[in-house]
Amino acid sequence: MGTQRGGEQYDSFGEGCFQSQLGFIFCDSQWKRDSNAMEDKQFELRKSKLEELRAMGIDPYANGFTPEHTAGELVSLHASKSPEELEQVEDLFSLAGRIVSKRDFGKSAFFHLSDRTGQIQGFMQKNSIDEKTYTLFRKLLDVGDFAGVRGELFKTRTGELTVRVRELFFLTKALRPLPEKWHGLQDVETRYRQRYLDLIANQRTKEIFKTRSKVINLIRRFLDERDFLEVETPVLHPIAGGATAKPFITHHNALDMDLYLRIAPELYLKRLVVGGLERVYELGRTFRNEGVSTKHNPEFTMIEFYQAYATYEDLMNLIEELVCYVVENTVGDTLFEYEDKKIDFKRPWNRINIYEALREKFGSEITEDDQFLFARADSMGINHNGIKxxxxxxxxxxxxxxxLVNPTFVYGFPLDVSPLARKNDDDPEVVDRFELYIYGREIANAFSELNDPIDQKKRFTDQVEMKEKGEDEYHEMDNDYVSALEYGMPPTAGAGIGIDRLVMLLTNSSSIREVIFFPHLRP
RNA sequence: GAGCCGUUAGCUCAGCUGGUAGAGCAACUGCCUUUUAAGCAGUGGGUCACAGGUUCGAAUCCUGUACGGCUCACCA
Known part of the structure; x- marks a missing residue:
């Protein structure tokens, strides 16, 4: 404080300020972290422990220790054994992981070691290991550090399977302390910005991302089994097509041309169907330059798949099967709770026709009399731009x-909002398209593909006209795609499923940021 | 983009209608050979997000800024 302003302290304080100001030039938010790094006592102390290790000839970032076992494996194989049975097991086991807790009794000590499979307790006794190692463990190994251990298994008085450490290897010194052991890491911003801390501190986070990985795996397996081919198409598009959304724009220097990050892979996938790849899918990142919310991230993951000789009705059945397959192999039950409601995935799912639903509510005027329709829309504050x-x-x-809480297929979409979908055979005003809603959220969008190149060209032209009407979301003319259709695309149906939103449902996550490792935040 | 709310020790949180900061965990120094939120005794640690303003006095009231959360709008 003020009274401590001796010459020496004043000098070091001044130096710290200078460093901070340098940091400030580059990035404001970095300032706090940098200045903490300079001043934090725990950090400095751990650094001095690191130097001490080096002085003793121990590499605090040593390589070369190869664990032969994992915590999860040892627990599942040996935890049910009695103490007597364990004594018969004379093998030495080797493990590596992060030290996540330490209980020191002076002449003995317990700790927990965490690896990818789980945790196991370790035990050290002064008289069952050389004194140097024991002192190292007590004085220089902190919670947070990585270590390798070798030892035999036994059970403590409380019955916990434990490794009696015979050898200890320093693997990595952690210079910063871990978040609090009991409450974990709560601060939402830190959880997203430093996801590694979230993963260390919060078990649930790890579970969410394991589920996410599993969902993606299951989808691949499901489609692979049905003879779909996984493909990769460009992310950089000369025309942002396949959906109506605002794109991110980037620039190719050598060609001096603007490119767009894809808003959908659709048009490239259908080109592949033209090429004879009758069943294709692509699982990957898509980018939309729009608002960020609990349900929207600028980059999100979706799967699109296309199946020749199928119709949108076939895809309803396929998606029911696919989603149920994923649900059964993750949640385990087709009825589960999400937020405040129960969602029942039991098949068959409900199917609702947009026109019928509206006629039921307002009478046939709503779909036949444009004046009535627009008046209704205006009264509800809907911005329709004169598009029916x-x-x-x-x-x-x-x-x-x-x-629409339980999975529901909504179908009977109007033609003018579906420029890539096939017209319905009975009603030229609507297209053979549906969306899947779960918990009031759009999870999937699918249709029988428009494969008539002349009609497609006209639809694009109509979209360009909508642009002139002032509609800011429209589909651009894509002549290259039209000419692909001119070579003939077999009758095909295709679908897109939002993976992030599906994972949200399956993990009971209320925000999309909970299911994306590094969600979009301001820098 | 708009509205509302938040930002206090490494972490989790208190701090009433203004009187220059507290706890638990973590850390440090001891003691302790079966603990598991170990225990006991002691110690250190804070530009209360940032910048202004009101005031004798601001973590507290006001304004602005940054970042975050929620809701709405656009969308998947």
Missing amino acids: GKALTEIFEALFEDS
Whole structure:
């Protein structure tokens, strides 16, 4: 404080300020972390322990220790054994991991070691290991450090399977302390910005991402078994096509041209169907330059798949099967709770026609009399830009979306909001398209593909006209895609599923940021 | 983009209608050979997000900024 302002302290204080100001030039938010690094006592202490280790000839970042066992493996193989049975097991086991707790009794000590499979307790006794190692463990090994151990198994008085350490290897010194052991890491911002800390401190986070990985795996397995081919198409697009959304724009220097990060892989996948790859899918990142919310991240993961000789109705069945397959192999039960509601995935799922739902609510005027429709939309505050289909779907969403808790297929989409979908054979005003809603959220979008190149060209032209009407979300003309269709695309149906939102449901996560390792945040 | 709320020790949180900061965990020094949120005794640690303002006096009241959360809008 003020009274401590002796010459020496004042000098070091001044130096710290200078460093901070340097940091400030580059990044404001970095300032706090940098200045902490300079001043934090625990950090400095751990650094001095590191130097002490080096002085003793111990590499605090040593390589070369190869664990032959894992915590999970030892627990599942030996935890049920009695103490007597364990005494018969004379093998030495070797493990490596992070020290996550330490209980020191002076002449003996307990700790827990954590690896990818779980945790196991270790025990050290002064008289069963050389004194140097024992002192090292007590004085220089901190919670957070990585270590390798070798020893035999036994059971403590309380019955916990424990490794009696005969050899200890320093593997990595942690210079910063771990988050608190009991409450974990709560601060949402730190959890997202420093996800590694979240993963260390919060078991649930690890479980969420394991589930995410499993979901992706299951989807691949499901489609592979049905003879789909996984493919990769460009992320950099000369035309942002396949959906109506605002793209991220980037620039190719050598060609001096703007490119767009893909808003959907759709048009490239259908080119592959033209090429004879009758069943294809792509699972990957898609980018949309729009708002960030609990349900939106600028980059998100979706799967799109296309199946020749299938219709949108076939895809309803396929998606039911696929999603149920994923649910059964992750949650385990087709009925489970999400947030405040129970969701029942039992098949068959409900199917609702947009037009019928609206006619039931308002009478046939709503779908036949444009004046009535637009008046209704206006009264609900819907921005329709004179586009009938937009007014219809928005009215539907406003009124029904929230009630679609159990998986529901919504179909009968209007033509003018579906520039890539095939016209319905009975009603040219609507297309053979559906969306899957779960818990009031759109999870999937699918349709029988428009494979008539002349119709497709006209649809693109209509979209360009909508742009001129002032609609900021429209589909651009893609002549290259039209010419692909001119070579002939077999009748095909395709679907896109939002993986992040599906994982949210399966992990009971209320925000999309909980299911993306590094969600978008301001720098 | 708009509204509301938040930011206090490494972590989790208190801090009433203004009187220049507290706890638990972690850390440090001791003691302790079966603990597991180990225990006991002691110690250190804070530009209370940042910048202004009001005031004799601000973590507390006001304004602005940054970052975050929630809701809404656009969308998947």
